[in-house]
Amino acid sequence: MSGIGSEIRKILEHDSYWSVLRAYGYAGLVSGGPWVLSILSIMMIGILAVSLGVAQHEVNAFQICVTYLMAGSLIWTGGMQLMFTRFAADRTYAGAQAEVLPNLFGVLLVTMAGGFAWAAPFIFWFFTDSLLQQLLLLSNFIVLSGMWITLIFLSGMKAYRRIIGNMATGYTIGIAVALLASRWDLNGLLLGVLTGHSFLLFSFLRHIVRDYPGKDLLRFDFLEKGRSFYSLFLIGTLYYLAVWVDKFIFWFVPYTSEAVVGPLRASIIYDLPIFLAYLFILPGMAVFLVSIEADFADQHERFYRAVREGDTLMHIEYRRDRMVYAARQGIYEIFKIQGLTVVLCLLWGRELLQVVGISPLYIHLFYIDVVAVSVQVLLMAILNVLFYLDARREVLFITTFFFATNLGFTFATLHLGAETFGYGFAASVTLSAFLSLFILSHKFNRLEYETFMLQN
């Protein structure tokens, strides 16, 4: 059973509303924490910087830069994140834990050096403001790439507490440095996030090195054929591409966007509502963590134990049914909580936009974005269940579908007019969720057959 599951269960054992709330609160913090913390800190830096007298356009440029850095580094490392997580899990299961750390350094070298190799020419060619800015952007990108890898690895170790703790510290440092350096405008703010993310990268690394034994410094076993899962690489890359492709389209279509800094463009009309909407996946993420990573993971483990340790077929089927029930419950719970969130957003959306200072013109886009990101939590949960079942081919199919539909539908909405903006992404993620639900159901129905008959 995963560590987080037992921690949450411990809290739940007190059996009171307060404990339930605490459990979900904790889970929410843990699961949505990194995402929310980073969005909030960027917003915070922006707001505080403005109040310190930094020009609004400089702050906008800063936020756009950070968004691009995040998107770029996530897409760049998404494949490696998944592939290496699987590699580390396999090696640990095989009792070769000592191989993990040197390979982690291998992955870091590949992603960071590789990132440098293509990002440096790109940045030096397209950004012409100052060498300092170029260097800051480049180092931000490389540090972020490394940080995502260490972050996913620590999540794999279920070291959520440490992640949250470090993130809180790291972003506090980041905000502080950004504000202290705010007199250098964009560059100062960029220096702030660079400091924060560097702190995170090195403190995450420190945790990993402390907990993982290892003799060699550097190994590249994860690239070896037979030990690596290139399909996972593809899945990770495609997933992040799918999540970002509609944004990129809106950024680069001239009539929905404007140039902000260097080659970077932004789409005010599209960006604000969607990033705001992403804050509302927190309840779903909390439920996701409790129901999938704890309940379902537990049932999943019991099912495979029943298979391995020679239970009767009837008992194996019973465990399968329990596992399916846990998955169904989890998906249903996410559906409920996000449904409620959507309803609340519909009720108070206008007031919310007003408080944040976004024009009420964006309200419809915000509504549809809240629906879309809620469904995206559902999709994530289902994909995660499919990962537990090692259905890599299926997940690859779904992420490809997600990417292709988001690309196609978003272009379609551009032709259909402003009132349909956001519907492309929403339709794509909804269809992908339905598709994955259908595939999951099919997979569950054939689970014993596939488990026994399709093993190597």
Place this chain on the structure above:
Amino acid sequence: MNQGMPEREEQAPMPAAGPAGLADGASALVRARAGKETVADIALLLEGTYPYIRGGVSAWVHQIISGLPEIRFAVVFIGGEKTMYGPAQYAFPPNVTHAETHYLMSPDAPSKVRARKGNRKAFLEMAEFHALLRASGQSGYMPDEKMAGALAQLGIAGGVRREDFLHSESAWSYITSQYRERCTEPSFVNYFWAVRAMHDPLFVLADIASGLPPVGAVHAISTGYAGLLGAMIRLRRSIPFLLTEHGIYTKERKIDLAQATWIHDHSDDVGNTLHDEMGYIRGMWISFYEHIGRIAYGQALQIVSLYEGNRKRQIADGAPAGKTRVITNGIDLQRYSTVLQRRPAEIPAVLGLVGRVVPIKDIKTFIRTVHALVNVRHDAEGWIVGPEDEDPAYAAECKDLVASLGLGGHVKFLGFQNVAEILPQLGLMVLTSISEALPLVVLEAFASGLPCLATDVGSCRELIEGRTEEDRALGVAGSVVFIADPEGAARAALELLNDAGRWHAAQKAGLERVRRYYNDRLMFDSYRDLYTQALDNPALPSSPSAGAGFPSPENSPTMEAS
């Protein structure tokens, strides 16, 4: 696959000229009938023996091939895993015109793991086939077309291919329904792997059956997988199928299975009283071997055993009596007459045990027998002649026993020796085995003028006291004792060693018996006849399981009620 025969020096019989007319005639017949389009007249189907493993059966196979030079043989070896076998231990005589080596556990092409439906209809037919097998019970009778149908389905596109068996939904639903219906074993994963391990080799057999180049007839030298392969070939090609059993394969498998530690019964966990209920999976393996044994018996044209006891056992196991016959082993008398000449006038007070130092030979009883004998005849000795490397722990125990009984000067472990050198120095050949078939050492002893003292196992009583009335009239060629009875054995040995008259009478009886009944010429003649008749068998009866084989002098073609 050990047939309970002593590991021994390979016999290299002279090519038998035989009664010239018969041999040439048979050979001409064989050529005329099958020579043009076949690669061999007889394909020998060998499971885990010749030419890779030395032993009684392999020596016999080599003897038969060398003794029938006018017949062209194909050697089809079926092994378990490739790693279990080294290089060939025998050089093929020139009349081996084709040889194939196959391994049941490591098929040439691993199947591709891919979801597939599988041919539901073919699996239904398999279900029906299994139901018929169960219903057939002891008689083993099943309509030929059903059997042929089911076995022909294996490994072909429209039937059940190996990958269908391993990976298809149809296979899954059949396996699970069978588990629900019958399995009392709690662990599904154990059941599942047992079913796989049991049936996977059948697809290799099916491939062998379809890939074997044309031959005149097939001859399996055991039941089990070799016998099943013979039945498959017979059903697919309508060519005659002969079966010879040295030991009784099914019985040996049962002994193996009873001791197998790789099967995890739940009874293992509960307790181990001797008659604990046998686990379902163990039972399933046993009935698997019983069934494939019966399929082979059913399809064989003739079922040969080495001696009467085994023939009865085969009948009890489901072989139609009318098809069974005994062809005893024979040895080259010429070779041993020189050994006889080297025998001293005195009877040496030496008991000899020629065989591997393994528990089945019960070497410890032999040592205790020597111990009991030495108390009375202080000059007595016991020689143990045979390799000790098969079960080093047991060999060490035996040596400890010798030491603890203070027999250091009386019991010698000579290791592997040329038997012809040893025989003249012995006063009595002793076999204390708890299981034997037809031990060649007894024949060798007789042929070199050495009486035998043996436990009442296998054909030992037949060999020592005679099989038929006429045979018995020749006299007793030694003494038969109980198993694990050193006192009795020592007494019997003493009676022979101390009574020269009796000893010489036994010598005479042994010499005459082996000359008359266990001459290799007789064996070659019998097999020559068997092969010739099989190859000459014009229209193969469509259902040999219902009828008898061709008539033979010993057996009237009575039909076994089925």
